[in-house]
Amino acid sequence: MQSEAAKLYYFHGRGRSQQSRWALSAAKIPFTNVCLSSSREFEELCASGKLTYNQVPMLEAGGQCISQSMAIVRHAARLGSLFGRDSQESSRCDEILDGITDARGAIISFPFMDDPHECCMRLQQSIQRFWPCFEALIERNASPPYVVGASLTVADVLLAELVDSTSEAFAATFGPEAAVGMLAPFSKLRALHQHVTGLPEIQALKNSDNWFPFPAGKVGADYVRNVRTVLS
Amino acid sequence: MQSEAAKLYYFHGRGRSQQSRWALSAAKIPFTNVCLSSSREFEELCASGKLTYNQVPMLEAGGQCISQSMAIVRHAARLGSLFGRDSQESSRCDEILDGITDARGAIISFPFMDDPHECCMRLQQSIQRFWPCFEALIERNASPPYVVGASLTVADVLLAELVDSTSEAFAATFGPEAAVGMLAPFSKLRALHQHVTGLPEIQALKNSDNWFPFPAGKVGADYVRNVRTVLS
Numbered sequence: 001m002q003s004e005a006a007k008l009y010y011f012h013g014r015g016r017s018q019q020s021r022w023a024l025s026a027a028k029i030p031f032t033n034v035c036l037s038s039s040r041e042f043e044e045l046c047a048s049g050k051l052t053y054n055q056v057p058m059l060e061a062g063g064q065c066i067s068q069s070m071a072i073v074r075h076a077a078r079l080g081s082l083f084g085r086d087s088q089e090s091s092r093c094d095e096i097l098d099g100i101t102d103a104r105g106a107i108i109s110f111p112f113m114d115d116p117h118e119c120c121m122r123l124q125q126s127i128q129r130f131w132p133c134f135e136a137l138i139e140r141n142a143s144p145p146y147v148v149g150a151s152l153t154v155a156d157v158l159l160a161e162l163v164d165s166t167s168e169a170f171a172a173t174f175g176p177e178a179a180v181g182m183l184a185p186f187s188k189l190r191a192l193h194q195h196v197t198g199l200p201e202i203q204a205l206k207n208s209d210n211w212f213p214f215p216a217g218k219v220g221a222d223y224v225r226n227v228r229t230v231l232s
Numbered sequence: 233m234q235s236e237a238a239k240l241y242y243f244h245g246r247g248r249s250q251q252s253r254w255a256l257s258a259a260k261i262p263f264t265n266v267c268l269s270s271s272r273e274f275e276e277l278c279a280s281g282k283l284t285y286n287q288v289p290m291l292e293a294g295g296q297c298i299s300q301s302m303a304i305v306r307h308a309a310r311l312g313s314l315f316g317r318d319s320q321e322s323s324r325c326d327e328i329l330d331g332i333t334d335a336r337g338a339i340i341s342f343p344f345m346d347d348p349h350e351c352c353m354r355l356q357q358s359i360q361r362f363w364p365c366f367e368a369l370i371e372r373n374a375s376p377p378y379v380v381g382a383s384l385t386v387a388d389v390l391l392a393e394l395v396d397s398t399s400e401a402f403a404a405t406f407g408p409e410a411a412v413g414m415l416a417p418f419s420k421l422r423a424l425h426q427h428v429t430g431l432p433e434i435q436a437l438k439n440s441d442n443w444f445p446f447p448a449g450k451v452g453a454d455y456v457r458n459v460r461t462v463l464s
Contacts, residue, residue, distance in 0.1 A: 052368075053334070074322075075319070075323040075326070078319045079319060088296055091306070091307040099285055130285065133284055
């Protein structure tokens with residue numbers, strides 16, 4: 001008997017659920033998006049007691065409801081054996097996940113900002129600040145393309161997602177060549193990104209109904225309208 | 233042969249290291265504060281390659297250097313068996329740790345804000361927003377005073393720390409009665425706080441050289457000066 005697919009409750013878009021989608025996919029945990037459309041749906045979900053902090057995203061899986069986007073990511077990593085071989089590797093994964101959170105704020109803000117150029121300037125600062133640190137970690141780990149240990153971890157998956165969505169932000173704002181130029185100095189992150197996006201699980205995610213396009217232009221405007229409607 | 237105590241590198245004060253100190257103590261991991269005093273010391277630490285993101289806190293333990301305050305907390309929890317009995321309890325711990333991070337911003341800002349009353353207003357909003365959620369979690373867990381499972385976890389330790397430092401902020405700003413009044417509606421968090429602060433490991437922390445007083449008044453001003461000197 002196959003268990004029911006997990007449900008990921010969120011808005012109609014990427015936002016704070018996107019990293020969970022990559023992590024769940026890499027961990028081979030089947031899931032479906034449950035996208036909220038109205039404030040009434042959100043109120044009903046709050047009233048159900050399933051949202052610990054009256055916030056989405058929330059993952060409902062195997063009778064458990066997990067709130068907080070990074071708690072969902074870590075849950076997927078734990079179930080998918082993507083948290084390193086030992087506690088030392090797990091701590092390294094945590095250190096990288098928390099660095100990614102610090103580095104990724106501008107990606108979350110992108111559709112909510114009036115000027116995508118301003119957002120890309122913030123992203124550029126974040127790249128200069130954090131990406132050399134990520135390159136150094138991959139180099140020090142000495143097992144390319146991986147950043148922790150000798151096999152895939154959640155740290156690889158979320159670094160690849162960071163590279164992927166940052167490239168999309170640059171391509172949407174300045175054209176595809178700008179994205180290529182932005183990535184040029186980071187050969188190890190590029191190799192890691194290529195490896196992870198080539199995995200059948202990530203390919204399948206990108207070709208599935210669980211995939212949303214990057215929230216630029218009309219896609220972003222529709223997403224922002226959806227978020228505001230649900231939270232109104 | 234006893235292994236060397238872990239070293240926790242930070243400024244002369246609480247800041248982003250305080251949760252790590254509670255978690256390390258609860259996990260019975262001996263540590264000593266290494267407090268930076270000058271920009272030269274910080275530059276030397278950066279040059280050593282031990283700081284993944286050129287930031288403190290950093291924990292050096294058993295040959296491993298771990299950056300990011302919550303990665304240090306999770307490292308302590310893992311080594312001290314404070315991460316729940318199974319993956320379901322671990323996910324619940326993560327969900328609570330991430331909720332505490334959302335709820336705790338004003339504690340970090342306290343010494344950097346000109347007006348402690350304004351800071352306590354932000355804290356008050358955060359209490360109204362998050363503390364009923366924490367109370368509900370303890371109630372749903374049905375194994376008081378614990379918030380996850382039937383024994384101590386890192387989620388208990390950091391909730392107790394949140395209650396402790398929030399009380400101190402209110403007591404320092406409005407007097408001890410204000411702190412008592414602030415806690416009054418939250419009987420389950422009070423019981424949890426009483427249990428955790430009564431543990432011999434937390435008592436020992438509070439009586440050790442690793443303990444700093446709450447950063448109000450002169451203590452806060454000295455801490456802010458120290459941070460600015462080191463980062464200048």
